[in-house]
């Protein structure tokens with residue numbers, strides 16, 4: 055490719071809406087352009103990166119025994135109605151009608167489609183195991199599309215689905231996918247970590263997310279300072295803190311005028327915050343949910359969703375609280391009516407003694423509240439959000455928090471979709487059984503953005519060589535100097551012929567301009583050719599990553615040297 059012909063329009067000014075570095079750099083370096091919020095055109099350089107990631111994904115999927123197919127993007131509503139998700143998917147689903155007013159959606163994911171496909175073709179245990187995948191655009195009308203390709207409304211995903219006879223089969227499919235993902239992100243040159251992820255109602259260790267470690271990540275993860283435990287904070291379990299041993303005192307009400315936050319109450323009463331219990335109120339499709347955690351703890355909404363078996367949580371309104379005979383700012387578990395609200399207490403709360411909490415009356419709190427004696431929650435569960443320096447659930451050492459970008463997820467579905475969609479097979483005894491399924495996603499376009507988030511400096515992108523749009527840029531410093539320019543052109547041809555993806559900057563620009571663009575786009579190697587190249591018989595090669603300059607002798611096998619430099623990047 056010649057830079058004079060390359061469609062990579064670089065920008066001086068970056069639109070203010072580009073908040074994260076990958077978005078800014080992809081716009082500045084001419085990788086993509088916006089069509090609408092969260093919807094982009096990929097220009098040639100970006101497409102090359104995407105194809106490289108896709109090739110790595112395909113090779114590893116094929117190696118793990120998965121087979122590529124391609125399913126429709128436009129999906130009929132009926133299969134989603136059959137699985138029950140047409141209504142629960144909500145506003146995130148792009149919906150459309152055909153000319154006969156039939157309902158369709160643009161696929162946000164393909165569990166329904168693939169299960170419907172497989173159920174009509176797989177009848178016998180002899181056809182199992184089966185694992186199929188596709189690479190395709192997915193559509194999700196995200197509440198907050200942002201950060202460029204990180205959270206798009208149209209984005210590229212690899213999604214795979216495994217079908218097995220039983221749980222042992224699923225376990226081995228899951229393990230194979232987990233290992234394939236580890237190889238994929240390693241080959242992409244990323245610093246990543248698999249973490250335990252929430253698996254909703256299924257529970258257990260049914261899911262892992264692959265997180266690229268980066269400050270701009272929207273996901274929070276914790277990992278143990280001592281053992282190998284790592285989890286998404288949404289999932290991270292917490293053992294209840296030790297039960298307190300104080301003798302229970304007598305419950306009493308105290309006036310707490312205008313003390314609406316737990317900090318204000320504790321300060322007013324001169325109590326340590328660990329002796330208080332605070333409330334967080336949600337509304338769900340099953341009604342009001344009042345959650346109670348220790349005053350210095352936070353509620354983990356995902357755990358609340360799983361505990362109560364609901365699909366949606368939103369903050370409750372003042373009116374909701376008044377209907378349940380409590381008041382904002384003064385909520386407490388004592389005296390709540392279970393037919394008006396689901397009451398969920400964190401495990402730790404149940405081990406507390408003589409705590410202070412709201413009395414469900416304006417300006418009044420209780421002192422000396424004791425669980426069981428004074429109230430019984432609907433559910434007692436771990437609903438607390440893990441905090442930095444909390445104990446690791448496996449070994450008890452302290453955990454550390456970090457930010458991550460979720461680039462992939464593996465998930466054991468078991469029979470959730472096969473039962474809903476009646477996808478059965480006949481076992482050896484002719485008995486009908488539901489297929490045991492897993493699903494496995496890689497965010498291909500998000501992986502490209504994540505690679506930039508992790509690999510950049512003030513001059514631009516630093517592509518890991520395996521996914522760089524091109525590997526080498528040849529820069530003739532003066533295209534008017536015939537001898538050195540001819541040499542540069544010859545070198546360009548030679549590199550191409552030996553299979554190295556190369557670009558030549560043949561523009562009549564000053565070297566400074568060419569160097570700036572080279573750094574911005576992030577070619578792993580830049581070779582400068584000038585009159586000295588010939589007189590000294592040495593090639594000047596700059597490594598984008600370290601900024602190091604290597605001089606390669608033209609009298610030796612410099613093509614092999616270039617290849618080995620690229621292999622080490």
Ligand code: ATP
Pocket residue numbers: 163194196203204205206207209210211460461462463495496497498499500501
């Ligand atoms: P998130 O929690 O970030 O919204 P998700 O868990 O809903 O993602 P999955 O359904 O697990 O996403 O999809 C598989 C992969 O697709 C994710 O791991 C992620 O890499 C990618 N992905 C999901 N949503 C988007 C999006 N809006 N834009 C780009 N990539 C996405």
Ligand code: MG
Pocket residue numbers: 263460462463
């Ligand atoms: Mg996910």
